[in-house]
Amino acid sequence: MAIDFSPDVLVCGAGCAGIAAALASARRGARTVLVERAGFAGGIITTVGLPFFDGIARKSDRKILQRGIGLELLSRMGVCKAGDEYVYAHNPAIRSIERFKILLDEMITAEKNLQPLYHSFVAGAVTSGGRIREVLVANKGGIERFRPATVIDCTGDADVAFRAGAPCETSKEYMPLTLHxxxxxxxxxxxxxxxxxxxxxxxxxxxxxxxxxxxxxxxxxxxxxxxxxxxxxxxxxxxxxxxxxxxxxxxxxxxxxxxxxxxxxxxxxxxxxxxxGPYIGIRESRRIAGQYVLTEHDIRDEKKFADAVATGCWYLDLHPNYATAGSANVKPGGLGGLDGYQPDHYDIPYRSLLPKKVENLLVAGRCHSATRLAQSSSRVTATAMAMGQAAGVAAAMAAEGRKTVQELDGVRVRDALDQIHAGPFGG
Ligand SMILES: Cc1cc2nc3c(=O)[nH]c(=O)nc-3n(C[C@H](O)[C@H](O)[C@H](O)COP(=O)(O)OP(=O)(O)OC[C@H]3O[C@@H](n4cnc5c(N)ncnc54)[C@H](O)[C@@H]3O)c2cc1C
The missing domain is CATH 3.30.70 (Alpha-Beta Plaits)
Structure with a gap:
């Protein structure tokens, strides 16, 4: 089938957040296109070779707190069963990266509303009147122009948000890059x-x-x-x-x-x-400065949000940059964690997926709206998948109601996630 250049939803990046966003959007009936720069989906899991699903289960008792597509993937990889309440570790791992690539191909092609486009790099966005009008994708076909109703930026680097003019933040220094x-x-x-x-x-x-x-x-x-x-x-x-x-x-x-x-x-x-790994791993780059900025205080206080759409439970995991840290407790060879606070679990609000200034864009995964320290927890794989699933459901709801994702009530997005057993813990 010819690719749809005017889909309801264009998901950019088929990583942890992107795969969940695309599946969730298509399963809810939205015509969805998924664009990925690599020749396969999976993001960090396949582009770097990292098998862990951090953020799925609580540290203290390994109770599964975040259900949904992350848990579905783990169970389809044979790590646990879909109905399990507990898992063997708070950072369970899949045992084959290659099998995971094939599983994702199978899940993508099983969705009649989902069209994947690998080997395609999102290189630009044309915005006017506070809306993304076109997303420019470079591939062997040349520069292809998509005109989606809603875009979900799951590039990890907020490439679309930045090119569309949404406010973004970077840091003076970045956590080091790692080749596995x-x-x-x-x-x-x-x-x-x-x-x-x-x-x-x-x-x-x-x-x-x-x-x-x-x-x-x-x-x-x-x-x-x-x-x-x-x-x-x-x-x-x-x-x-x-x-x-x-x-x-x-x-x-x-x-x-x-x-x-x-x-x-x-x-x-x-x-x-x-x-x-085919690519060196990037822990942080841009983060959007969105409608709500999740902070480390929210994580420490386990603050509740009415529009919570995902649950985080990983610790504040900021790896030191040895080149610039210059601190006595940051030595090569060690993590020298700057904080390491371990929450029980915390809410991630819908508004932290919403950028400012662009009305038809959602941003999920490690570039969502959070402070640098908060992102060091919320960036992990299963938490990114939960944000992606929430963004996919929201984008499809926007298509159904002919609304923008900014006009949607986050509480309704949460309710929709609860109905498919993918809502935040305690929801
Ligand atoms: C070295 C390393 C080790 C880590 N260890 C762990 C760990 O043990 N456990 C854990 O849970 N988390 C770990 N993390 C963190 C976690 O893996 C990431 O933060 C998580 O992958 C975030 O998901 P994401 O979807 O935002 O990004 P990703 O999974 O990286 O997905 C982004 C996707 O977008 C694609 N993309 C990027 N730019 C474009 C573009 N312009 N056009 C098209 N496609 C694009 C990429 O190819 C990729 O597929 C680690 C991270 C790194 C770097």
Whole structure:
């Protein structure tokens, strides 16, 4: 079927928030197009290779607090059952990134109202009278012009919101970027983790590594395969040249770690480098300054909002930028958390998905409207999916009622989410 250039809803970015937004919108009957720069959906889970669903369950007792598409994905990956009340960890993980890509393809193509467009980069927006009139998408077809009724920006970087003129914020410094990688044919042994760490400390001291974390060795995908998130590259993810440098630095550092361990750490003698994530991971960049800015105080106070549409329960997880932190408690190798406050759970209001100045736009995922510290909690995968699902439902409701997403009552969006058992905890 030819692509619909004037859909009810255009979802930009098929990551954690975007996939949930597109499925939710299409399932509610809105004609939906999903545009993604990569050749597959999944966002951080597939573009970086990160398997965790943080934010789905409470830390203290692992009770599932956020139901909906995040839980549906976890259960379809065999991690739990759709009706479960509890899960085995507060950060449960899927065991195959490749299977996850295929699952998403299957779920997308099962929706008759949903058209996916991979290998397509959202490069611009034309706005007039406070409305997005066109979204410009670059792909092998050239520059394609979409004229959707509502746009949902799930690019992680608020690319659409920024290009449409919605107020956005950035930080003086960003959390470091991380390339994930996997090493095969490793024999686990009691000294392995300690020896891996000592090798990185030495490499840092003699200048072969400028930054690193942990390394946080984990045998997550197989008994003989190490999965690592040890790379840390300070960079500006919104500067294309710096991002290019960061990709190269991340690849180089990961390979340096592999070579050092193979040479020096018993258990790595016959190891081989399997792969790194296709993209380096970005923890933060732009955030919209929206109708409501979620703050760390809201999270600490567990403030209730009548228009709550998602639940967060991850801790304030701000990774230090070693290049600029300069603090005694921020040392390469450690997280040196600046806060680490662990809430029980908190509300995310509909208004934190609504930008200012643009009436037909919603923004979900790590670029929603929050302070930098609040975003360090609300950015995690399952919470991003919950925001995405709320945005998808809201955009479809706007199409039904011929309203803008700004005119919609957030309490009604919450009710609609409750009806499909995807509302906020306690809703
Ligand atoms: C290294 C790293 C480790 C992390 N560890 C964890 C963890 O252990 N647990 C956890 O829960 N969270 C973790 N996070 C945080 C979490 O994964 C993200 O914040 C989460 O993915 C946010 O979801 P999102 O949908 O906003 O962004 P993403 O999942 O990144 O999705 C954004 C999507 O938009 C696409 N895109 C971007 N720009 C464009 C464009 N202009 N046009 C078209 N498509 C575009 C991207 O390709 C991507 O698919 C980590 C993040 C990083 C970077």
């Amino acid at each position: 990688f996997r090493i095969g044919n490793v024999t686990d042994n009691p000294q392995l983790r300690q020896r891996c760490r000592e090798t990185l400390v030495e490499a840092y001291r003699d200048g072969r590594l400028k930054n690193y974390y942990g390394p946080g060795v984990s045998f997550l995908f197989a008994n003989d395969e190490v999965y690592l998130h040890a790379v840390r590259v300070p960079a500006d993810p919104l500067d294309p040249e710096d991002l290019t440098r960061a990709e190269m630095q991340g690849r180089r550092d990961a390979w340096t770690m592999f070579e050092l361990w193979k040479e020096k750490v018993p258990g790595f003698e016959n190891s081989y480098y399997i792969t790194s």
